[in-house]
Amino acid sequence: MRVIPIASGKGGVGKSLLAANLAIALAKNDRSVTLVDLDLGGSNLHLVLGETMSYGGGGPAGIGSLIADSSCTVNDIGRPTEYEGLTFIAGDGETPGLANLQSSAKRRIIRQLGQADSDYMILDLGAGTSFNTLDFFLMTSQGLVVTTPTPTSTVNAYLFLKNAVFRIMQNAMPRKSPGGQLLESLRSEPTGMRGTYIPRLLDELEKADPDNHARCLEHLSRFRPRLVMNMLEDPKDSEKAGKLRRSCRQYLGLELNHLGIMYRDDLQDVALSSRLPIIHYKPQSVLSQAVYRIADKLISTETDDTENFEPAGAEESYQEASMEADSDFAARTDYVEDLLHTGALSTGDLIETVKMQQIELNQMRKENNLLKAKLVRAIKQGYTL
Numbered sequence: 314m315r316v317i318p319i320a321s322g323k324g325g326v327g328k329s330l331l332a333a334n335l336a337i338a339l340a341k342n343d344r345s346v347t348l349v350d351l352d353l354g355g356s357n358l359h360l361v362l363g364e365t366m367s368y369g370g371g372g373p374a375g376i377g378s379l380i381a382d383s384s385c386t387v388n389d390i391g392r393p394t395e396y397e398g399l400t401f402i403a404g405d406g407e408t409p410g411l412a413n414l415q416s417s418a419k420r421r422i423i424r425q426l427g428q429a430d431s432d433y434m435i436l437d438l439g440a441g442t443s444f445n446t447l448d449f450f451l452m453t454s455q456g457l458v459v460t461t462p463t464p465t466s467t468v469n470a471y472l473f474l475k476n477a478v479f480r481i482m483q484n485a486m487p488r489k490s491p492g493g494q495l496l497e498s499l500r501s502e503p504t505g506m507r508g509t510y511i512p513r514l515l516d517e518l519e520k521a522d523p524d525n526h527a528r529c530l531e532h533l534s535r536f537r538p539r540l541v542m543n544m545l546e547d548p549k550d551s552e553k554a555g556k557l558r559r560s561c562r563q564y565l566g567l568e569l570n571h572l573g574i575m576y577r578d579d580l581q582d583v584a585l586s587s588r589l590p591i592i593h594y595k596p597q598s599v600l601s602q603a604v605y606r607i608a609d610k611l612i613s614t615e616t617d618d619t620e621n622f623e624p625a626g627a628e629e630s631y632q633e634a635s636m637e638a639d640s641d642f643a644a645r646t647d648y649v650e651d652l653l654h655t656g657a658l659s660t661g662d663l664i665e666t667v668k669m670q671q672i673e674l675n676q677m678r679k680e681n682n683l684l685k686a687k688l689v690r691a692i693k694q695g696y697t698l
């Protein structure tokens with residue numbers, strides 16, 4: 314079984330949207346898929362999946378049942394969905410303490426999930442860097458990180474990966490070893506590990522604890538997370554991924570592959586309010602096609618041996634993302650033209666939109682003039698730039 318955890322530093326970037334739609338796309342490619350809501354503090358994946366799953370009368374509710382009932386197994390909590398081959402495991406808002414799992418409970422969940430019988434298991438995780446989220450993410454070496462092109466979102470994606478690297482190092486060393494102590498002392502500092510420069514930390518570790526240093530390097534070399542950039546507005550947005558990649562390489566010694574891009578699509582709002590996953594609601598939309606493209610990439614690498622995964626494809630993966638961004642942008646324009654031709658969008662609607670944009674532009678021009686006038690006044694009053 315291939316486990317695909319989906320995480321992000323910042324919330325609201327499209328993890329649940331990707332998880333639900335990717336699960337359906339893989340199921341439509343004749344793969345058996347288990348989709349799991351592991352956003353244990355804020356489960357809402359069932360809403361993205363729609364009201365299509367059948368709630369077996371009186372059956373166990375979801376992940377929480379694994380903790381509440383020691384005889385419960387992963388096979389007891391899967392619910393069939395209307396999509397052939399897709400099983401859903403709900404999050405569970407009713408089991409107390411689920412958002413702050415004890416390590417033993419977390420281990421039990423991870424062990425149970427690992428025993429499910431599917432080709433793929435997709436995990437929708439909560440945003441942020443809690444140990445729960447990091448440990449679910451690290452169930453595999455090739456988890457997906459979702460970000461949008463905004464600076465806060467990419468910085469948070471970077472910090473998420475930094476925390477994951479730190480967690481891998483921590484897991485690779487016994488707590489009482491010199492290396493374990495070194496990490497523990499960093500973690501308990503008031504600034505935490507925010508300012509920690511990972512290559513320097515590795516150097517220190519090599520001096521303090523050479524055996525564990527070697528083990529850390531080995532574990533880190535297997536870590537190959539993949540990036541999905543969502544909510545693009547413009548082909549240029551895909552360049553933000555390159556910056557994130559450079560930061561990961563330089564400061565974390567980590568090679569981040571690019572798995573795909575997805576544009577913002579207004580149809581998603583309509584799909585959500587109709588309680589339908591967009592891939593079901595509008596399979597031909599640019600967003601649905603972008604999800605199918607991601608599914609195709611996963612399927613085409615099914616036979617790759619993860620242990621010997623070569624980072625050689627990283628460069629091409631960014632070029633590919635940039636080309637995808639260009640072609641999807643063109644597809645979006647074609648789509649508006651199609652709407653016009655079929656009458657779904659009237660010329661009147663389009664004129665209205667252009668008028669609104671002109672009003673917005675005029676407003677921005679006025680604000681710009683105001684700022685210029687202020688600047689000129691300030692300079693006249695003797696400020697030097």
Ligand SMILES: Nc1ncnc2c1ncn2[C@@H]1O[C@H](COP(=O)(O)OP(=O)(O)OP(=O)(O)O)[C@@H](O)[C@H]1O
Nearest residue numbers: 324325326327328329330440544576577578581585
């Ligand atoms: N490409 C897109 N186009 C249009 N809307 C989108 C797109 N991606 C996500 N959205 C919308 O953005 C909102 C947030 O998406 P989603 O709930 O999937 O994010 P999330 O990362 O799971 O959030 P959280 O961290 O709260 O769990 C939703 O309303 C979703 O419909």
Ligand SMILES: [Mg+2]
Nearest residue numbers: 328329352437
């Ligand atoms: Mg979510």
